[in-house]
Amino acid sequence: MMERRGARPSAGAPGTTAPVLTRLRLAARVYRVLVSASLRGKMQYRLDFLGSTLIQTVMGSDSILFIGAVLWRFGPVMGWSIFDIGMLYAVSRMGNGIYMLLCNELDRFELYMVNGDFDTLLIRPWPTLFTLLARGVGIDRLAFLAQGAAAVALTAPRLVSTGVIGGWDAVWLLASVVWSAMLYFAVGLAAAAAGFWIVRIEELQVFAMNAPSTATAYPLDVYPSWLRWVFVTLLPLGLGGYVPLRFILDKGGTVLDLLWPAFACPAAVLAALKLWKTGEAHYTSTGT
Amino acid sequence: MRRWPDEGSIGAEQGGGCSDVYAAVRRWRVLAGKGFARNLQYSASHLVNTAASVVFGLIYIYVWRAVTPESGFGVYSSSVITQYICINQTTAWLTQFGMKMRQRIVQSVRSGRIAVELARPMDFFWYNMDFEYGSQLYSLAFRGLPVGLALSLLVQLRMPNSAITWLGAVASLAIGGYIGIALNYLVGISSFWTNEIRTLSWVLFSLETFLGGLSMPLEVLPRPLELLAKVSPFAHLAYYPARIYLELSEPAPVLAAGLAWAAVLTIVARRVTLGARRRLEVQGG
Numbered sequence: 210m211m212e213r214r215g216a217r218p219s220a221g222a223p224g225t226t227a228p229v230l231t232r233l234r235l236a237a238r239v240y241r242v243l244v245s246a247s248l249r250g251k252m253q254y255r256l257d258f259l260g261s262t263l264i265q266t267v268m269g270s271d272s273i274l275f276i277g278a279v280l281w282r283f284g285p286v287m288g289w290s291i292f293d294i295g296m297l298y299a300v301s302r303m304g305n306g307i308y309m310l311l312c313n314e315l316d317r318f319e320l321y322m323v324n325g326d327f328d329t330l331l332i333r334p335w336p337t338l339f340t341l342l343a344r345g346v347g348i349d350r351l352a353f354l355a356q357g358a359a360a361v362a363l364t365a366p367r368l369v370s371t372g373v374i375g376g377w378d379a380v381w382l383l384a385s386v387v388w389s390a391m392l393y394f395a396v397g398l399a400a401a402a403a404g405f406w407i408v409r410i411e412e413l414q415v416f417a418m419n420a421p422s423t424a425t426a427y428p429l430d431v432y433p434s435w436l437r438w439v440f441v442t443l444l445p446l447g448l449g450g451y452v453p454l455r456f457i458l459d460k461g462g463t464v465l466d467l468l469w470p471a472f473a474c475p476a477a478v479l480a481a482l483k484l485w486k487t488g489e490a491h492y493t494s495t496g497t
Numbered sequence: 498m499r500r501w502p503d504e505g506s507i508g509a510e511q512g513g514g515c516s517d518v519y520a521a522v523r524r525w526r527v528l529a530g531k532g533f534a535r536n537l538q539y540s541a542s543h544l545v546n547t548a549a550s551v552v553f554g555l556i557y558i559y560v561w562r563a564v565t566p567e568s569g570f571g572v573y574s575s576s577v578i579t580q581y582i583c584i585n586q587t588t589a590w591l592t593q594f595g596m597k598m599r600q601r602i603v604q605s606v607r608s609g610r611i612a613v614e615l616a617r618p619m620d621f622f623w624y625n626m627d628f629e630y631g632s633q634l635y636s637l638a639f640r641g642l643p644v645g646l647a648l649s650l651l652v653q654l655r656m657p658n659s660a661i662t663w664l665g666a667v668a669s670l671a672i673g674g675y676i677g678i679a680l681n682y683l684v685g686i687s688s689f690w691t692n693e694i695r696t697l698s699w700v701l702f703s704l705e706t707f708l709g710g711l712s713m714p715l716e717v718l719p720r721p722l723e724l725l726a727k728v729s730p731f732a733h734l735a736y737y738p739a740r741i742y743l744e745l746s747e748p749a750p751v752l753a754a755g756l757a758w759a760a761v762l763t764i765v766a767r768r769v770t771l772g773a774r775r776r777l778e779v780q781g782g
């Protein structure tokens with residue numbers, strides 16, 4: 210029988226006195242063990258995995274193909290060239306890709322609620338969110354990261370050669386990817402937490418994640434001000450990509466556009482974690 | 498086990514010679530009615546999804562307003578193209594969005610329940626087609642039309658005056674729904690061979706979106722791709738029904754091409770079903 214490494218009293222159970230660093234180290238080890246078990250399961254059919262990732266990368270690029278087709282036909286949109294929009298798409302897609310890779314189980318959290326599988330997480334000696342995320346790494350969702358990387362490879366050389374980006378911009382672009390990923394996590398976690406009350410959340414995820422994700426692949430300048438406001442506040446995925454990129458790519462804004470996502474994104478994550486905790490306390494099992 | 502109402506009589510009537518047509522209509526009515534009624538359970542969840550669909554519609558409408566030149570392009574002015582988007586966001590609820598058949602077939606194959614479903618006294622393809630069609634009619638009525646109404650507050654959606662146009666658009670849409678379900682069926686039944694259809698589902702979704710003209714008229718595509726898309730079955734899911742409604746295409750040739758695709762897909766689907774039946778091997782008891 211497999212040893213349950215996290216089952217020891219010092220493994221993070223409530224009331225533990227183990228030093229924080231030791232607990233973190235233990236958590237990292239447990240996470241590694243669980244993730245590698247998940248990966249081994251998913252990589253049993255490697256050729257199938259490679260083939261499906263490749264097909265998903267190519268076929269799932271419909272939104273950038275749409276943008277490409279439109280810009281090819283009509284030229285720049287509101288001052289954003291195809292290369293600018295390609296970079297915006299890349300940042301959003303890579304943020305989404307990181308979220309999908311690390312938080313794949315949040316995306317399918319409805320099944321835990323409907324089937325009552327969340328009960329099994331409650332009896333583990335680790336926080337439920339930790340156990341949930343460690344259960345399944347979305348290695349089969351690498352297509353999102355691949356699409357983002359491809360968009361960077363296609364757009365960055367041109368943006369560099371025309372002087373649109375340079376110097377520290379690369380660092381800010383990387384930071385934007387991280388902020389974007391944090392926002393995807395915050396929104397995904399909040400939508401999943403709603404499942405503690407309403408159980409069925411698939412449609413809510415489409416509303417809170419997919420719609421803003423599609424919307425923020427375009428410059429928010431194309432929308433009226435009320436809709437722009439929605440995409441940086443209520444459904445805030447535009448905050449991680451569009452806001453910093455409009456300054457980085459010289460489309461307006463101020464240097465503050467680089468700074469306030471750095472505060473707002475962690476705040477959004479903390480708010481989502483709080484909602485998760487509250488929801489967890491209200492959880493009623495549907496039975497298994 | 499819960500029985501389908503009238504399921505015995507459906508099977509019995511199938512062998513009745515000239516009553517075949519009557520039996521087929523009756524079967525469609527019962528199964529489609531069941532597919533329709535089942536969705537009524539999830540009205541709250543569908544309300545959220547409708548809101549999401551409105552947001553998607555708004556996205557495309559504003560993007561098109563931003564990019565379309567004042568002179569428009571081809572036959573598409575800014576107003577026509579936003580109407581095109583509005584119509585497609587409505588009708589796609591019949592032809593593309595929300596289909597659950599693929600997952601249903603996969604789950605049946607994985608659980609072994611498929612053996613029972615194949616043993617039913619009716620054709621597996623028609624059973625799924627009828628049930629899904631009813632379900633999609635519900636989606637059109639309770640999800641698509643509210644989306645269309647909401648978007649029409651933003652877009653000046655013109656109503657055609659000609660009865661021929663209305664008939665042509667409705668017929669084209671009905672054929673589009675059939676083609677959409679048949680394509681989904683083919684992806685679903687591939688699980689008899691692959692057991693995993695996520696990749697194929699992605700491929701189908703992308704082809705439907707891109708070659709179907711859901712979010713853009715096909716004339717925007719580079720010429721070779723435009724021509725390819727127009728002769729493909731995907732164009733009947735969104736592009737042609739919207740064009741007929743907007744009186745930009747003649748109904749007769751479009752309907753003829755749509756019916757031809759529907760016939761081809763039916764033949765292919767039924768042949769594949771025969772192959773799947775031969776291949777099926779259920780473990781356990």
